[in-house]
Amino acid sequence: MTPARRHRERIAAIVAAADPKLVVSSAEGGRTPLVPVARTPAMNHLERTAAAAIVAAPENSTSAESRVAAQIVLRLTHDLRRLKEIRSIDRKIDAKREMLPEYEAWVNAVIEADAGVGAGTAADVVPTYMVWLIDTGAFMAALDLVPFLLRHKVDMPKRYERDVPTIVVELIADAALKAQNAGECFVLDVLSRANDLTADLDIHDQVRAKLLKAIGIEQLRIAEDMDAADSAVGLETTLATLREAQRLNDRIGVRDRIKRADKLLAAVNAAAAPTDTSGTPAA
Incomplete structure (x- = not known):
């Protein structure tokens, strides 16, 4: 025994x-x-x-x-x-x-x-x-x-039917998306930490895509609240996150947000473009 x-x-x-x-x-x-x-x-x-x-x-x-x-x-x-x-x-x-x-x-x-x-x-x-x-x-x-x-390779109880990284990512992503669908914010640090802790682990693409969607929504919200001159980096990060979510799950539902972030970034870059002395954009 x-x-x-x-x-x-x-x-x-x-x-x-x-x-x-x-x-x-x-x-x-x-x-x-x-x-x-x-x-x-x-x-x-x-x-x-x-x-x-x-x-x-x-x-x-x-x-x-x-x-x-x-x-x-x-x-x-x-x-x-x-x-x-x-x-x-x-x-x-x-x-x-x-x-x-x-x-x-x-x-x-x-x-x-x-x-x-x-x-x-x-x-x-x-x-x-x-x-x-x-x-x-x-x-x-x-x-x-x-x-x-x-670290200790702990199994989840059988009733959960998922492993630790999958259940952490999915439950937190679901909580975030529920809040976001109700028009509420979700703490980006929580989402980012869940992603960082599981980034190198094997998780179903659909589950990871949900977390990335939630992260991208909060990144876009933050970028939109920033001064236009300071928002370019945030919008670029947002686009990278949302496009990865889209790559992992084509039906994740981020197309409209990608278009919005793209449009905002284009406007920010146009506003920041150098001009010549006549006030027209430089060649």
Whole structure:
């Protein structure tokens, strides 16, 4: 039996023998809801210590540390079941926002240990946490986790059906395009960072094109707000971004913006052209 399998079975056994108050029969799937409690420094310290030990050296972890890990697994299982029962997208997001603090200490410790995410259901905590951060609009906090997940080749839970770079790019691009279609701005630094973190990775062209479209829209918005004399570089960058999105997906829907940026750049260049003493453009 491999160490990973022994670890999974040990965690499963602990979950099965967990505090009876957490698994008593009820009308809600046979389990009572886990009532959120105020986080204390002691709780955070206990979870940080347990996470670091379980991930870095599971075979040497103590029973107390394993019990904490089992509680995290139990909470994630319960929270996923709760989310599945919620129909409204807005209510799901609100629920995730409430759930996130319950995993923060564990996730921070796993990141600090820098030894991977462990095995079994416990391994799903960090990638799930990252997705929930994106879903709740905490984009930069989510992107802070990406280098760790990529470095340790962490798999996304099977329910997501995509790998880490694909889901990061697609979820952030979708959030940006949704805001932009509603006439709102989206933070360009978030989009640029998502692109930079995944630039050298193999992602479907259609997914990358969505992110580049969102980036190009914000670049065009910024260039249009600049003084004409200062906007040439921004417009050139915009055109490069939008044309790459168009190359990757001919149906991405950026043709009109390319035409607009081209027209603006031509006007800016014409206005900046040198003139002779008679006031006509120089040859």
